[in-house]
Amino acid sequence: MTTLLPRTGTRPPGRGPRTAARRRERLTALGMVSPAVLLLLVFFVIPVVLAFALAFTSARLISPTPAHFVGLRNFTLLFQDPVFFRSLLNTALFAAVVVPVQAGLALCLALLVNTKVGGTNFFRTVYFVPVVTSMVVISIVWMFLYQKTGLVNHLIDTFSLGHLHGPDWLNDPSTALPAIIFMSVWQGVGFHMVIWLSGLQTIPADLHEAASIDGADRWARFRHVTWPGLRATRTFVLITITIDALRLFTQVNVMTQGGPLDSTTTVVYQAVHAGYTQQQTAYASAISLVFFVLVLTVSLIQRFLTREKD
Template structure:
């Protein structure tokens, strides 16, 4: 009797490992199918990154050690570090471009970030017509930077709108100046334009961060008798830490890559007072056809941006 009752259980025990094996096989097949599908969906972006980012960076790295020219019957020749030595010792325009780039970034980054935060706090108020102000502040962002630069170029002329406005406000005491033709004011004029054009974008980034802070925190602060400034320093600013990191990084990268405004408005002048690293690299690499030297400047610029980004990331890291 014992044998007859336990005999049918043996095939069932033998089938359990087979069922588990089939289940694992199905899961493995589904996982491979998902990976293939994911790779197929990501392949267009990967191909574009490879063609327009990875390969150009590698080519620039290789060309920076040669004397390659854009149009030349002679093949490129390896020159080692000669281009780098030339940049730091025999090219005063490169040094001036580096200085202009850092001055531009040192002014634009804090001013644009602070102004964007101030505008975000203002348009975050629950008052009538606040949506219209958000649109007004954001319109310059969606306008082509080339168009904006051309318009401001006319406004900066001696008989332009800006001088006319100042003349009216000062009752004729102001003697107009050509802002873009004066080496002492040209870079400042481009700084003002750049801040005005891009501050609306960072206002929206700050605004999105403000709207993630729970209202209950402000209610608790008001119940404790906190003033508006204390609410900002103890509730608003700590809640914007991650937003602050993003805003600082994006503004810094955009400021260091200044090119369009200079190319449209001043072409680096007057007396190289507005030339930047990116503009100098493009001018050397394409307009003067010194491809190898232009690649060298681009590589130096890449290292500078990388170092600054790493320093910013270290300074804004989470303490925990």
């Protein structure tokens, strides 16, 4: 009878292959995540850090003089610039109109296309087409529509039987910003209609049926069933519309270049104009830093006001 002695210098069964498999999983996960992390570092983290740093220097886009630290001089000049306060006012007016109008109109369209009748898919597509179209293309098209002899003024003249004549929309300081607001609402309403629609379809149909059995009319069902069920969707829609409205740039850059008389200048447009056209990189960074603080503050306030209360 022989006695089997335990082997020495051997690993416990299963530990070696399991450790190697875990190591391979970690390497695979790291390889899959690294492209996204690299892109975030190159196109987000590094530019944000540079913008914060350059705001306190004298850097210019092209200059033989090396940049040096100037402290808060750029911010002092910024808060003494009347164009900056005009751009703040224009941005605030744009957001104050676009946010409620676009959100309300998108909700109305979502309620219309949420019914089970024929042709709703066609209207969903029609409403969403402007969203997938380039904003540059849309802005160019609307530039022609807003001309003195454009389609908009032709329709005004036709429906008023020649008694009313439309202005030169984009060259009049009193109508340039409202014209951009109208076009922006039309372009973005389809996207938020889809968001509202997804929220409507998450509300159980049993709640509406129970409310109908209790004798609730359409308005009562909307007020006590639909609107409370859209709490999370409402928060998302309001925050996304607000951020999009505050970063208004493309429409202004294509249609008016901030004019006439700075009536359509926005904070983002002023930052880009100062950084690339005027080559004042440090000043543009200061504008961007102030804009970041404003957007963050508005988003936090909206999130606080729309939070779920116990």
